[in-house]
Amino acid sequence: MIEIGRGSVNKMSARLDATRVEYAFRLGDAQIPVNPLIGKTVRLEYLGAIHCSHCGRRTKTSFSQGYCYPCMQKLAQCDVCIMSPEKCHHEHGTCRDPSWGEQFCMTDHVVYLANSSGVKVGITRATQLPTRWLDQGASQALPIVRVATRQQSGFVEDLFRSQVADRTNWRALLKGDAPSVDLTAIRQQLFESCAEGLSALQARFGLQAIQLLNDVAPIEIKYPVEAYPTKIVSFNLDKDPIAEGTLLGIKGQYLIFDTGVINIRKYTAYQLAVHQ
Numbered sequence: 001m002i003e004i005g006r007g008s009v010n011k012m013s014a015r016l017d018a019t020r021v022e023y024a025f026r027l028g029d030a031q032i033p034v035n036p037l038i039g040k041t042v043r044l045e046y047l048g049a050i051h052c053s054h055c056g057r058r059t060k061t062s063f064s065q066g067y068c069y070p071c072m073q074k075l076a077q078c079d080v081c082i083m084s085p086e087k088c089h090h091e092h093g094t095c096r097d098p099s100w101g102e103q104f105c106m107t108d109h110v111v112y113l114a115n116s117s118g119v120k121v122g123i124t125r126a127t128q129l130p131t132r133w134l135d136q137g138a139s140q141a142l143p144i145v146r147v148a149t150r151q152q153s154g155f156v157e158d159l160f161r162s163q164v165a166d167r168t169n170w171r172a173l174l175k176g177d178a179p180s181v182d183l184t185a186i187r188q189q190l191f192e193s194c195a196e197g198l199s200a201l202q203a204r205f206g207l208q209a210i211q212l213l214n215d216v217a218p219i220e221i222k223y224p225v226e227a228y229p230t231k232i233v234s235f236n237l238d239k240d241p242i243a244e245g246t247l248l249g250i251k252g253q254y255l256i257f258d259t260g261v262i263n264i265r266k267y268t269a270y271q272l273a274v275h276q
């Protein structure tokens, strides 16, 4: 086998080409297309070092997907409000980094429905679409509410979460294509059943801030997967530094080998070599 790249790994870049996803490994500054590797034997090798995505310091363990412990405790992007946006504390003057918050949280967000392993509700910065959906392996997606801040997206998601899941079942995701669902109909059901809560949020933040997207059509996304495994085994590079097999496909941030699956995002900031 020959080495085709090495460096600090980041989540794969994912680009929608018509309806099909094109992936590339990101190793340091280099990008290596992954789609052409499908059907071939590929080996990922963890080289034994993790360097924090923020400060570059070597860390034994990766925290919050790619950070050293001090950065995890200090950075705004590692705060609890990133996972639970309704807990945003920017207005109290306690944001870990108010200017980061201005740039990444006090900006338009979208609440969406996606079908990855069944219907789920999610949120993302408006500029992250459709990347967010591709990273999650969604086969259908539909933006349903546009809001002015990350915190507001959390409040809206909270309303919908009582009726739609907010997690992806990654095992189901890797076992096959999710059956198609009518996201438009689910949107209308949610708007009706959550009408009171939505009106309350509009009264609190303004009609301009909380906009229901009634006229958007869902998009369909196809992943480059030649075959799905019948039994799902995960590689764990912390226990065994080599993941190798015939690459069957790519979905979300997962590589699907005939020998097991691996979530590349989980290994952000690991030093990896890729062989073909």
Ligand SMILES: [Zn+2]
Binding pocket: 052, 053, 054, 055, 056, 057, 067, 068, 069, 070, 071, 072
């Ligand atoms: Zn650090």
